[in-house]
Amino acid sequence: MNYGRFASYEDFLKELEQFHGKMAPGGVLGLQMVNLAWELLPPGIEMDVICETRKCLTDAIQLLTPCTVGNHWLKVVDTGRFAAVFYDKRTGKGVRISLSTEKLKNFPVIHDWFFKLTPKKDQSLEAILGEICRAGYDILDHRPVQVDPQVFKPRDKTPPVVCPICGEAYPPAHGDRCRGCQGVTDGTFR
Amino acid sequence: MNYGRFASYEDFLKELEQFHGKMAPGGVLGLQMVNLAWELLPPGIEMDVICETRKCLTDAIQLLTPCTVGNHWLKVVDTGRFAAVFYDKRTGKGVRISLSTEKLKNFPVIHDWFFKLTPKKDQSLEAILGEICRAGYDILDHRPVQVDPQVFKPRDKTPPVVCPICGEAYPPAHGDRCRGCQGVTDGTFR
Numbered sequence: 001m002n003y004g005r006f007a008s009y010e011d012f013l014k015e016l017e018q019f020h021g022k023m024a025p026g027g028v029l030g031l032q033m034v035n036l037a038w039e040l041l042p043p044g045i046e047m048d049v050i051c052e053t054r055k056c057l058t059d060a061i062q063l064l065t066p067c068t069v070g071n072h073w074l075k076v077v078d079t080g081r082f083a084a085v086f087y088d089k090r091t092g093k094g095v096r097i098s099l100s101t102e103k104l105k106n107f108p109v110i111h112d113w114f115f116k117l118t119p120k121k122d123q124s125l126e127a128i129l130g131e132i133c134r135a136g137y138d139i140l141d142h143r144p145v146q147v148d149p150q151v152f153k154p155r156d157k158t159p160p161v162v163c164p165i166c167g168e169a170y171p172p173a174h175g176d177r178c179r180g181c182q183g184v185t186d187g188t189f190r
Numbered sequence: 191m192n193y194g195r196f197a198s199y200e201d202f203l204k205e206l207e208q209f210h211g212k213m214a215p216g217g218v219l220g221l222q223m224v225n226l227a228w229e230l231l232p233p234g235i236e237m238d239v240i241c242e243t244r245k246c247l248t249d250a251i252q253l254l255t256p257c258t259v260g261n262h263w264l265k266v267v268d269t270g271r272f273a274a275v276f277y278d279k280r281t282g283k284g285v286r287i288s289l290s291t292e293k294l295k296n297f298p299v300i301h302d303w304f305f306k307l308t309p310k311k312d313q314s315l316e317a318i319l320g321e322i323c324r325a326g327y328d329i330l331d332h333r334p335v336q337v338d339p340q341v342f343k344p345r346d347k348t349p350p351v352v353c354p355i356c357g358e359a360y361p362p363a364h365g366d367r368c369r370g371c372q373g374v375t376d377g378t379f380r
Contacts, residue, residue: 020260085379116347116350179270189275
């Protein structure tokens with residue numbers, strides 16, 4: 001097991017709790033998924049990630065890999081599934097790793113936590129984390145994927161321009177006015 | 191100046207470089223924005239954030255505040271503008287803080303870095319960071335905002351269900367099949 005930039009499992013757990021705001025079993029599932037990705041992908045590649053959920057998995061990936069939302073190496077395409085695609089950012093060849101609902105049946109503590117069958121007050125965090133560590137890759141599915149070149153094409157480095165409506169800077173590729181003035185934040189805030 | 195969970199400016203810079211993958215002046219602009227938010231909002235509130243860009247600002251917010259993409263307290267609504275909304279998660283009352291292209295004219299080093307007028311090889315990171323620290327709030331605009339209740343309503347805690355097509359777990363609010371099987375990842379990977 002590899003912990004990225006953390007020296008140990010305990011160090012990773014501590015930072016996960018600090019960063020994510022609470023201890024999250026899904027972050028430890030994420031640790032297993034990231035490790036499986038490192039095993040399945042060729043060594044030495046530069047890896048980008050597409051995460052299919054906006055949950056603890058996202059934060060585990062941000063902590064364990066160089067990929068964050070803010071550096072664009074991690075993208076979130078929210079299907080609501082506990083899964084992520086790890087791929088070579090030069091070729092788009094990669095692997096999709098997902099939590100297997102079928103295999104979960106062999107791990108009742110994780111199963112009942114994940115499907116919220118155990119009331120929160122009766123859950124033992126220690127028992128859930130322990131079973132996730134014991135389960136390792138045995139609760140995961142994986143398949144090869146090809147990421148679309150549009151996703152990993154080099155980022156547009158064109159300098160920002162000033163929006164004629166709001167006066168703020170924005171990427172000119174967005175059009176003749178910024179997306180804010182195109183209405184993208186309508187229904188979000190005013 | 192407050193550095194969130196970091197003991198000093200240097201500690202924040204070090205973690206920003208580690209987490210973001212490189213030193214990012216935008217992350218230090220983010221430090222100013224977050225500090226202004228803390229000054230403008232009432233003390234003691236629980237703050238959520240909407241970030242309008244997927245750039246270094248996102249990562250600065252994730253490091254300095256309890257809000258991350260994976261814990262849902264940080265949302266990205268990508269207008270491409272260097273701005274974020276910081277708000278009370280109980281009421282939606284908050285403040286939008288943005289980089290002022292007008293005020294930037296008084297800070298030529300930041301201006302020329304931001305608008306990519308200085309070739310990379312001629313840029314001095316030290317000079318840019320130094321001017322950002324000296325500028326402080328003098329390059330920022332802010333206005334009060336009301337966030338839509340849809341954005342900060344309590345999260346749906348309904349247990350996941352198994353998708354009849356792919357067999358993976360997903361939130362039932364997404365429909366009779368998961369968003370992946372509804373085609374959300376089409377054009378992203380196959």
